[in-house]
Amino acid sequence: MASNSSLLHCCVLVLACLLSSHSSQALGGNNTDKAWHIVEVKSLLPSSVCSSAKEKGFNRLTIIHRHGPCTPQPTNKKITDAQILRKDQDRVDSMHYYVKSAKKATIGESLSVSLPAQHGSSYGTGNYVAKIGMGTPRKDFSVVFDTGSDLSWIQCKPCKACYNPTDPPFDPTLSSTYSNVSCSSKDCTRLEKSFCSNRQCQYEVRYLDNSTTNGLLARDTLTLSPTDRLLKFMFGCGTNNSGFSDSDMTDGLIGLGRDRVSLISQASSKYGAMFSYCLPSNSSFTGYLSIGTNSVPKASFTSMVQKTDSPSFYYINLIALKVGGKLLNISSTVFSAGTVIDSGTVITRLPPTAYVKLRDAFQQYMEVYPRAPNLDILDTCYDLTKYPEMYVPAIAFVFSDGTTHDVDFSGILYVPQESQACLAFAGNSDDSDIGIIGNMQQKTVNVIYDIVNHKIGFSYGGCK
Numbered sequence: 001m002a003s004n005s006s007l008l009h010c011c012v013l014v015l016a017c018l019l020s021s022h023s024s025q026a027l028g029g030n031n032t033d034k035a036w037h038i039v040e041v042k043s044l045l046p047s048s049v050c051s052s053a054k055e056k057g058f059n060r061l062t063i064i065h066r067h068g069p070c071t072p073q074p075t076n077k078k079i080t081d082a083q084i085l086r087k088d089q090d091r092v093d094s095m096h097y098y099v100k101s102a103k104k105a106t107i108g109e110s111l112s113v114s115l116p117a118q119h120g121s122s123y124g125t126g127n128y129v130a131k132i133g134m135g136t137p138r139k140d141f142s143v144v145f146d147t148g149s150d151l152s153w154i155q156c157k158p159c160k161a162c163y164n165p166t167d168p169p170f171d172p173t174l175s176s177t178y179s180n181v182s183c184s185s186k187d188c189t190r191l192e193k194s195f196c197s198n199r200q201c202q203y204e205v206r207y208l209d210n211s212t213t214n215g216l217l218a219r220d221t222l223t224l225s226p227t228d229r230l231l232k233f234m235f236g237c238g239t240n241n242s243g244f245s246d247s248d249m250t251d252g253l254i255g256l257g258r259d260r261v262s263l264i265s266q267a268s269s270k271y272g273a274m275f276s277y278c279l280p281s282n283s284s285f286t287g288y289l290s291i292g293t294n295s296v297p298k299a300s301f302t303s304m305v306q307k308t309d310s311p312s313f314y315y316i317n318l319i320a321l322k323v324g325g326k327l328l329n330i331s332s333t334v335f336s337a338g339t340v341i342d343s344g345t346v347i348t349r350l351p352p353t354a355y356v357k358l359r360d361a362f363q364q365y366m367e368v369y370p371r372a373p374n375l376d377i378l379d380t381c382y383d384l385t386k387y388p389e390m391y392v393p394a395i396a397f398v399f400s401d402g403t404t405h406d407v408d409f410s411g412i413l414y415v416p417q418e419s420q421a422c423l424a425f426a427g428n429s430d431d432s433d434i435g436i437i438g439n440m441q442q443k444t445v446n447v448i449y450d451i452v453n454h455k456i457g458f459s460y461g462g463c464k
Contacts, residue, residue: 030062033325036393039411041384044415048257048261049283059271060225060290061130066250066281071129072142081416084127085376088346088438094207095313095340096433100184102309125409127346127439128279130289132221134235141251145277145289147343147449150259150312151205152211153236154252158295163360167251170219172237179232181217187261188217189233203236211243213252222263224291227403230267256343256449257312264451267291273451277343278463281410281444282414299448301404305338306454311339314449314460317457318435320398321354323361327398330354341447341456347367347377347414348425348438355427362423365393378422385418397437402407411443 050070052062057103064070105288116199129142141154155162155169160170160181172178181187181201188201195202204214215238255262256275264275278288305315316341319332333351349381350358359380369390372381384390392412397405414424424440448457 003136033322033396034406035325035393037394037412038105039390039392039409041387041390041415041418041423043282043417044410044413046416046423047282047328049284050286051284052286059228059292061091061224061290062286063128063130063277063287064129066129066142066144066278067127070284070286072131081414082376082393084346085378089377090165091148092346092349092428092436095345095436096428099310099313099434102312114242114326128287128343130254132254133174135220136177137175138165138176138221140224141170142249145256145343147256147314147341148312148345149253149255150257150262151204151236152205152233152254152261152263153203153205153215154217154240155241156237156239158239159241161242162239168249168389170237174219175220177231178220180441181219181234190260196321205236207243208309211241213238213241214332217238221291230270231265231398233235233266234261235370244412255453258451259312260261261461262312263291268451275456276446276448277396278445278446279343279439279443281464285425285463286340299446299457300403300405301450301457302401302405303401304449304451304456307338313434314342314456315340316437317400318350318401318437321350321358322394322396322398322404323358324365324393325396328354328357328361330357332400334431335435336395337432337434342435343442345436345438349428349433349436350425351431352427352429353431354435355367355425359423360426362395362459365391365403372420372422375414375416375420375422377426379426381422383419383421384415384421395441397441403458405437405441405443405445406460411441 046068047117048069050068052070060344067084089091101120106305128145130145131140131142133140143154157169157171157173159169181310183196185201187445199219202214206210206212213236215236217234218237219232219234222230224230224237235252256264259265264273274293275289277289278287302316305317307313307315315338318335320330321328334351337351363380366382369382369384369387370384375381392409395407395412397407412424413421415421427433444460444462446461448459450457
């Protein structure tokens with residue numbers, strides 16, 4: 001058995017050399033680009049032990065994978081990988097629906113303000129959560145952080161309908177700094193179809209996976225770190241929350257979109273309109289979310305694109321893909337629908353024309369490894385049980401200004417088990433749908449959102 005494994009490993013090495021040579025001749029490009037990752041397969045597998053980094057820096061929050069061992073209160077209701085991918089597709093479908101609906105609507109101020117507060121992406125796929133404090137005295141809550149949403153909310157007492165979260169619902173009567181937003185406030189009237197109860201503004205977010213949250217629009221003190229607070233932070237105090245699952249294991253959501261009700265917009269006068277995060281390589285490690293202009297390592301920036309029909313999303317101008325260090329033969333017009341970078345989508349979605357090119361090139365590099373059954377939306381899977389170490393072709397995104405984002409090896413394959421390691425990309429149903437760079441392909445990278453200067457940066461070196 002050992003000799004067979006060694007022979008297979010030698011075959012992989014020979015194939016790697018042949019493919020690298022063939023790619024150089026057939027596709028051209030920059031030969032200094034990295035072609036391969038040498039990966040220990042066990043490093044891609046989920047772990048049962050949490051390796052937590054020390055918190056450092058003001059207004060910097062530790063983030064964890066909600067289904068990993070670092071979750072403070074694990075649930076017995078485990079979610080399967082197929083369920084995660086189904087929820088991920090729900091989110092993608094809802095984002096596509098929102099963009100297409102917005103394009104059909106009359107574009108105006110009311111649309112740009114109200115739609116994000118009325119309709120949300122699928123809630124169940126934001127895989128990373130942070131701990132925040134709300135109220136005076138502070139009470140801690142675990143919340144999804146989501147660049148595809150704007151209005152933040154948490155579960156509140158008295159609960160008419162609540163799912164079982166990790167923490168008891170927020171009790172506004174116990175906070176000395178809590179206040180409701182009145183119906184006459186501009187903050188209330190900016191929400192389309194806002195309604196009132198006892199002269200207090202009611203909010204509602206209706207997600208397209210049939211989950212909803214509604215309650216009072218309120219203000220209170222938001223604590224980001226032991227020494228850093230944001231006064232009069234506006235959020236939804238949700239007393240009626242339906243369609244959520246106990247396996248979500250979160251108390252609500254922090255919206256990091258571009259609308260004026262998002263955390264970033266509300267905090268801009270204090271911290272500047274900038275934030276960054278780093279997602280860990282594995283669910284057993286922690287990352288961080290930083291609000292403001294904290295110093296970050298040297299970064300490569302690409303321009304942020306403004307779309308009037310979906311102004312809250314973060315668009316960047318993707319024009320090409322690389323596999324094995326070589327450009328794929330894809331016309332830049334294939335990406336003309338636009339590409340969003342999103343913290344809440346798991347698997348990157350590409351125009352089907354581009355995805356087929358990427359998948360075919362990837363399969364050519366990986367042909368030595370035995371295939372495994374598909375995993376839901378993932379159609380390129382491999383059985384790596386006989387391979388303690390493997391060679392994975394490098395994958396990179398290329399943007400219109402020449403910036404390249406190299407995907408970390410931990411973000412190329414989705415690996416629930418050694419017998420099923422799948423290419424972590426999928427195709428949209430049509431080239432007219434927006435592309436989405438998911439959180440798998442952002443792992444270990446400091447992703448910097450500089451909203452004032454309209455650019456997004458990528459800084460490498462891990463979540464330090």
